[in-house]
Amino acid sequence: TAVFKAVSEGGKNFRAIAIVAGAAGTDGLKQTGYTSPCGVCRQVLREFADPEKMTVLVATGVNDYREFLLSELLPESFGPSMLE
Numbered sequence: 001t002a003v004f005k006a007v008s009e010g011g012k013n014f015r016a017i018a019i020v021a022g023a024a025g026t027d028g029l030k031q032t033g034y035t036s037p038c039g040v041c042r043q044v045l046r047e048f049a050d051p052e053k054m055t056v057l058v059a060t061g062v063n064d065y066r067e068f069l070l071s072e073l074l075p076e077s078f079g080p081s082m083l084e
Contacts, residue, residue, distance in 0.1 A: 003044050014048050016055040018065075034058040034066060042074040051077055 003014070021035035036058050037045065045054060051071035059065035071077070 012048060014054060018057040018059060020059045045070055046074055046077045046079050
């Protein structure tokens with residue numbers, strides 16, 4: 001949703017995205033671990049980013065995160081350049 005909203009407002013080249021998720025608890029957000037983007041989301045990111053330069057951060061908090069390149073999460077991907 002974030003990518004489609006950005007594209008609808010003119011964004012076309014993305015360098016990074018941070019993903020933080022969890023289940024609602026009685027005292028706010030209870031973290032349940034890292035939440036990685038699903039396959040469809042990875043492909044959408046690939047449509048608008050260079051997979052060798054796009055950083056994907058998955059986090060449970062400010063000081064607890066993992067960093068990946070999109071190419072690590074979506075190896076041998078199909079992208080716009082393959083349609084030329």
